[in-house]
Amino acid sequence: MTEFVLVGGPFTGGWMWEEVAGRLREAGERVWPVTLDGAPDAGLATHIAELSRIVDRIEAPRVVLVGHDYGIHPVLGAADRRPERIARVVHVAAGLPRDGDTARQLVRDETVRTRLAHDDAPVRPPQGRAWERWGSTAGLSAEALGRLDRLAVPQPAATFTEPLRLTGAAQRLPATAVLCTADGPGIDTVEMLVRSGPPQFRELAGPRVSYFELPTGHWPMLSRPDELAEVLIKAAAGEGHRIAAPDDDPAGHRETFLLDPPEAPRERVGRLDLHLPRADRPRPAVLFVHGGPVDPTHRPTPRDTPFFLGYGRYAASRGVVGATLDHRLHALTDYAKAAEDVAEAVDRLRADPRVDPDRIALWFFSAGGLLAADWLAAPPPWLRCLALTYPVLAPPPGWETVDARFRPVAALRGAGRLNTVLTRAGREHPSFAATVGQFLDAATECGATVEVLDVPHGRHGFELLDHSEESRAAVERAMTAVTRLLDT
Incomplete structure (x- = not known):
């Protein structure tokens, strides 16, 4: 028998788990739905101590701690203090806080996040449509939303602002993530981050961590209680999808670009590489801007990968200078640094005597799409074209730490007559696809x-993953569109 301790997010209590708890008990499990101390002076340390005492009272040797949203912070704190008692930690629509992190960092409501920086009054719960500012309400019935409105209580401010202190014991425990795909990224996005993201994402790979997806919003215990209960039972049994560690995934080292353009002379100037066409006069240029976040220690760096070598050489074969760069998007808080690097690369590119400074295109990929905001908001006259390939065009749920400046959906109103070429993958991550939909509506x-x-059949990164005729034709069509606009 497994004993489940269920800890909810802000403003909620044990009542939120009522249906899930019932399903678990029907399956023969023991359940502890927790309502944490809501006193105005309570903090994260208060809640960690509460959970630790609950664990101490449980006689069964196997305890599974389940944390939803903010609840993962006290769950990890208690697990770190009682690691010998914990069989598994389950993250439900929750972040991955590390030692020193605060729950405030992941608050999606920007007004509340700002207010918490200087105000220690309890945070009043949202009402009605305002719940959307805390997470997707997809799948919630009117009755469930009414329950949230009726039963929610103020959340003590210190629960958001006290840093989580961990020794590392909790990070060594078996863990499961329940990803709600209407609320944030799914397993494929996590796999992408493990493969190319910052070092901390490598902890998400290997046999210790398992994954499940639920096609619902931020409150699956209210929208999908049966499915969530089933997932929790499977998680306790060690089931779930595993992600191969990068060193265990040799396919990642065999990735090749789907076209085979001839090599072109390549010159390196700082962060910038130029793939040069055969030409006796200045030529137009396209600057390819990678996504991220990218682990700064990862080798090869983006411009030396088959992906960007392929694009740079292909541009040169079409008679334009193909420029690639390594920018500093190493974390979601680094967009301003990356934007500086892109602007510097553009200046270097336009100053090169082999480049026609009045015929420049910028081509953004994946999460690099957010960097397009500056250029859409006030496009200079020499920018003939802006290209976007499976882009992120507004911060998806969970990306609230991205600076408000980087919102291409909002910046588009300043684009004027700038031509944009957008390549859309039919099998895109849902949270990324939603931002493309917003952009096209705008x-x-x-x-x-x-x-x-x-x-239609392309995946995010189809140039490496899908060597199909459809994918090859898509790259050729996009390059043709960009070079045509450069020549006008």
Whole structure:
């Protein structure tokens, strides 16, 4: 028998787990739905101490701690103090806090996050549509939303602002993540981050961590209680999807670009590489901007990967200078640094005598799409084209730490007559695809010129993952569109 301790997010209590707890008890499990101390002076340390005492009272040797949203902070704190008692930690629509992190960092409501920086009054619960500012309400019935409104209580401010202190014991315990795909990224996005993201994401790979997906919003205990109960039972049994560690995934080292353009002379200037076409006069240029976050220690760096070598050489074969760079998007808080690097690369590119400074295109990929905001908001006259391939065009749920400046959906109103070429992958991550939909809606509303190239069967990163005729044709169509606009 497993004993489940269920800890909810802010404003909630044990009542939120009522249906899940019932299903677990029907399956023969013992359940402890927890309502944490809501006193105005309570803090994260208060809640960790409460959970630790609950663990101490449980006689069964196997305890599974389940944390939803903010609840993962006290769950990890208690697990770190009682690691010998914990069989598994389950994250439900929750972040991955580390030692020193605060729950405030992951508050999605920007107004509340700002207020918590200087105000220690309890945070009043949202009401009605305002719940959307704390997480997706997809899948919630009107009755469930009414329950949230009726039963929610103020959350003590210190629970958001006290840093989580961990010794490392909790990070060595078996863990499971329940990803709610209407609320944030799914397993494929996590796999992408493990493969190319910052070092901390490597902890998400290997046999210790398992994954489940639920097609619902931020409160699955209210929208999908049966499925969530089933997932928790499977998680306790050690089931779930595993992600191979990068060193265990040799396919990652065999990735090749889907086209085979001829090598072109390549010159390196600081962060910038130039792939040069055969030409006797200055040529147009396209700067390829990678996504991220990217582990700064990862080798090869983006411009030396088959992906960007392929794009740079292909541009040169089409008679334009293909420029690639390594920018400093190493964390979601680094967009301003990365934007500086892109601006510097553009200046270097335009100053090169082999480049026509009045015919430049910028081509953004994946999460690098957020860096397009500056150029959409005030496009210079020499920017002939802006290209976007399976881009992120607004911060998805969970990316609230991205600076408010980087919102291409909002910046599009300033684009004027700038031409944009957007390559859309049909099998895109849902949270990324939603931002593309928002961008196209905004383009229709403000009359911006966006040429959409669809790749119905393409995945995010199809140039490496899908060597199909459809994918090859998509890259050729996109390059043709960009070079045509550079020549106008």
